[in-house]
Amino acid sequence: MTYIVNDKCIKCKYTDCVEVCPVDCFYEGANMLVIHPDECIDCGVCEPECPVEAIKPDTEPGLEKWLELNRDYADKWPNITAKKDAPSDADTYKDMEGKFEKFFSAEPGEGD
16 A cells, blocks of 8 residues: 545645655655655555645545556656645635646656
């Protein structure tokens, strides 16, 4: 088992989860984070830290797409190990549906 980040993170990109991760397995895209499934130790400390509930265990049904997306982009995006300020408009997107289709970006973030 591992944890994944889903589309609820897009355009919100709160990084509270990054701060508590003991193995630094988060990677930063332009507008979301992902977890490297081969680095995650399944401790679960990140899940309750996410204010938009974007982090889920990969054992939940229907998350195969997100596991692959996390794996793919964790290999492309820079590692992030420290908390950053969320985008100033993050709350605007917090409860929005369909964010992947509307806003996903394959561009990397800044990392540390």
